[in-house]
Every structure is written in structure tokens, then in C-alpha cells.
Amino acid sequence: MKSTENTWIKVLSDAEVEKVNEQSLKILETTGIMVDHEEGLKTLEKAGAKVDHQTKRARISRELVAQCLKTVPDHFTLAARDPKQDCPLVRGGRPYSRNGGGADYTLDLETGEFRPMMLADLRGYYRLMDGLDGIDFIAPVFGHDMPVLGRDILMLREAFAGTSKNIHLRTFSGKTLKIMFEMATIVAGGKGELKKRPLVSLLEAPVSPLKFLDVSVDALFLCGEYGIPLDVCVMPIAGGTGPVTMAGNVQLLNTEFLGGVVISQLAHPGAPLQYAPRPMAMDMRTGFSLAGAIELGMMAVAGAQMAHFYNVPVSLHGPWTDSMLHDGQSTFERTYMTFMAAYAGANVLVGAGMMQQSLVTSYEQLVIDSEVNKTVIRALQGFEADDGHLAMDAIARVGPGGNFVQDPHTLRYLRGERYKPSPLILRDSRDAWTAGGGKTFEQRAKEIARTILKEHEPLPLPEDVSQALDKLVSDAMKSLKK
């Protein structure tokens, strides 16, 4: 696929991009960031940041930021247990999609009931996402019936059994994160192997505005140590935890990203980071943090421009919505969000399966989003316009009033021009549709989900690896209870 770079959309001018960068440096120098992590503060101080240990405030010079930006890699690969599922994140490359992580609720596949996510759902979700070819790597879901302490560890154990795609982690503490990285080390076959092929990745978010919690700094440090790609997820909520203006929100999140870069690169120069601008907006009527508002997409495009400016991979929210159902609003919102993100040059499209402001994940929605993702990738592939494809000979042969159906040019280029959608997409006649039961979009999604759940078998872990994981998990769960 040729580079997507010439199709990237922009909301900021080049001068505005430079101004946002310049002013982020100013904020870091004057206002600084709060780092609630003793070792983190010490690391910053040693490198020359002005640190106030009382207020945990670190003020960072532009020279230090520049130094740290130099060592951030411009590309890396989210490796998968099945190497065919690797996701190389490269400037101008195709985007890779993942589900939105951490939804607390689901819509029951059989009854449609809105209910808490359970362990059994989690297993189903991993199987389904492993089987969907428009979902490239997998973020965690958690069951309400799983123990609170060590829930992230148990989630990863399930994920390793349920998918051979890259697993995008969430953590609740530095302690459990280290255990999860040890689990990944077992599956990779050693710490060196994991560094070469990181089978897991992580998302961690500083708290807007400008505050890095203990766990966030642990994550920045540990990811560097293990060579695990980290999404620095900066998500101020415009009008709440960020300025109400779109520009102000972008200004703030960019500053937070640079703060993350400095902490990470000081501890482990060259640690792979992804810029993950997740600009949110507060509904000033209800106070809700919106997911499908068009302004989120516009701010995300600006975030992508900043990521391109720093030349780092960028992850944006794709299929998001505020809707409760698999309805027109959901499809409408997630489609424009995904296309905006993809055309902004996102390396990762986040949010498959998510509904209702990221509170709900559904099976049907994952099937639909797999198709949305594949369609947007088809669009990004563009089309060839060389002499053969421009069809000069064929046009001359057919001439006025003829048709191209049986022209040799048609047979030569027939395949590869047109994306063939999954059976989710209806392209039949009304008669054929009626004869097939007149199924709706949602019903078709449901059927595809059921078939994959029934038929798809994830690539199993080797028996010895499985046993070693079980032992590590069981020991870890005991140690957490103490």
C-alpha cells in the first residue's frame, strides 16, 4: 500500500501546529507537571528539571524536552503470538484497529438485555475478536464476577488463551503490571524475546490537567524496562478537565504527551511510545463526557497533526458513539469518527464494539466495526492510475455507446478493484432479501457473531507455556491477597 500521507486531513495550519508545540514547551517550563511518584521526581530532577518535592511539581526546560523527543522511536511493531497478526505502526502506513477497552456493560447477544459484563462474556469477546479479520489487536474487557484484586492478571490469562493477536493491557497498579509483563515474558520465551517481539502493549493515561499518578509513572518506567509499546493516552475533557475550547484542549493534551515523553525517555531512552490524543468534550447540559460528538473527531485530527509533527505513531478514537443501541445514530457517529481518524493518518483506530460513551461493548457492534475498519482501509488504499488502470485502450476499443462487460480490460482488472464486504452488508435484490428472511443489519451482525463464536478456534498456547502461566498466576493471586 502506498503512503497515506498525501491524503491526510488537517484542522490546524502548519503555523498553528508550531505554535501549539512552542506553547506546550512554555507550559512545561512555567506551569510544569505534577508527578506523584518519588522516583519519577528524582529522575526528572537529576536530568535538570526544577522539582518542588512539596507540591510534587516538576518544571521542565525546552532543552530537556528536545533531548527526550530525539530518542522516541518513529515506528515500532505491536507483535502478536501469531506473527501474521503483527501490527507495524509506520508513518503513512495502514491503520490497525482494536476494540475499546474496559467496558463495564454488555448487550446480551441472545436477549439484547443491557447487563453487567461477566467472565463468560470476556471469553466470548476474545474468541469473537480473534476471529474477526477487521479487529487487529485486542484490548481488555473485565467481568464483574472476577475478583477485584488481580482482575487485570486474570484478564490477561484469559486473553492469552483466547487470542493470538497483540493484547493491549490496562493495569490497576505497578505491582500487577510487572506480573503481567512476567506473564508476557513466559509466552514470548524470555525477556530478550519479548523486547524484540512485544506480544502485549499498554495504555496509560495521565490525569488531566497535567497530573501523572503513581501508576502512570510506574507504567512509563516498566514499559521502558520491558520494551513494551505504551500509548500515552491524553484525554482532557473540554469544559471539565480541559479548556472548553477545542484549541485549548489540544494545547493541554499536547503538553501532557510531552510530559510523558520526558519521563519515559529519561528512564529508558528509545522506549516505544504512541501519541494517543483522546480529546473529550463535556456535555454542558448533563455533564456527560461525550463520545460521538463531531468536535472529538476535529480535535483528534489536530492531535494527529501534532503526532506527525513529532514523528511518532498515533492512535485515535475511531468507531465511537453516544448511542445505546446498534442503531442509525451509532452507525452514523462511528462511521464519521473512523473516517476522520483514518484520514488524519492514525496508525491505530480505537473503539470497536463500544457504545454509550464507552460504557458498553456488544458482540454485534464488534462485527459491524470490523466491517467499518476494513472499509476504511480499502478507502485508504486508494486506486492505481497508471496507463493500464486509466483504460485508454479499452475506451478506444469499446467506443461510443458500447459496454465494457466483456472487454478484455474488464477481465484483466476485475479482481482487486472492488472490496468485497462480509455478509453483513446487503447488496441483493429486495426479492432475494425477502426470501432470506428480510434480516436487518443488526440481525445479520448477530448471526455472524454467533457463527464465529461457534466455529472459531483460537491458536492454542503450547501446553508447557500454559502450565507455566497458570503457576505464575496462581502464585501472584496468593501474593496479592497477603
Added chain:
Amino acid sequence: MSNLLEQMQKDLYEGDADAVKAGVQKALAEGMSAEDILNKSLLAGMDRVGCDFKAGDLYIPEVLMCANAMHAGLGVLRPLLAESRGVSQSLLGKVVIGTVQGDMHDIGKNLVSMMLEGAGFEVMNLGIDVAPEKFIEAVRTQRPKIVGMAAMLTTTMPVMRTVIEALQEAGLRDKVKVLIGGAPVTSAFAKQIGADAYAPDAATAVDVARGLAA
């Protein structure tokens, strides 16, 4: 099945007209009967093409290519088959087809034409903007099994009824089956105007026409 018949099916699937023709000649030279060659290689091969087309693995231009290959083979067999079972012009009979008066839409009706030819019908394509009297004249002189009408506009759909009424007045209605289609046309409309059948797409048109001609 002999290797030769198998190879011919494969050549037909690849749309290789020359190879199919050569295969038919070779099979005849080896003493195989024209009926066997027709049924066990050409028609069996087209059945496979039809299956894969319905499954979405083949596209219309590829099906037509296969049909061309079948016709190349059939050209060799035709004189022999005419002897054995009196098949003369075509395997399935003749179809007269056209887009009705006032309507200039061409490609959909042409697709149906090509697909019908591919399936073994002899098709007389009257073109676009075809006046009712032209349909009548063609039915009278050509004696087709089927007359096919296309309309792409709700404003030209009523012309189909006019043609059917004209067929009645000319005393030809019971001599020919009427098959209609086009994007705005429905099976309910077909029933309403007294057509024999409706097909929503070119592939279905072939199936329906086969049924009407049987």
C-alpha cells in the same frame, strides 16, 4: 470421468475457448458421443460456474467468458447434436429483449442478454426505446419462447402493460412468455400487468427464463 472431460471442464472454467474447442474435437476423435461431451463436460462445467457465481466467487464478466468457451465447444457439437436430437439454433430457445419506449437505459438489459446467451438462449436484442409495435413484430416474425422487457423509470414502466395488451390484441399473448425487469420493477407489478415472470437481476433472469422455456 475421463481425464479429457475433466480437462475440458477446467478449460471451460478458465474461459479458454480455444482449449475447449480443441478438447471437443479430440473427444470426438476418441469416439465419445456428442451427447456425452455436452452433458459431461460443457454443461457440467457450466453448472460449476453457476454454483461459484451464486456463491460470490465468480463475477459476471468471468461467467460470460466461461460461456464463450462453452459456445466455442458447442459450435463443434451443434451439427452432430442436430442430427441426434434436432437441436438447431440454440439449446434453450429464442428470447426477444428490449428496453421499452421512452427509456434509454441499456446496460442492465444488455447484461441480461449476455447472461441469457451464455446460458444457451438465442437472444434477439431490440435495443432501447423500443416501441410496442416493434415488440409485436419481433414476436410475430421471430417466434421466441420469451419476450423480455426492461424499464428503469417509473414513468416508462406502464409501457410494459401496453406491450402485453398489444400482444393480446395481436393474438400472440399465449404464444410467448413475458419476463420483465429493471430497478423500479417489482414482482407485484409483474403480477398486476399480467406478465409471466419478473427477475430482479441478470443471474436470476437466467434461472427464471430457463423455467419459462422448459
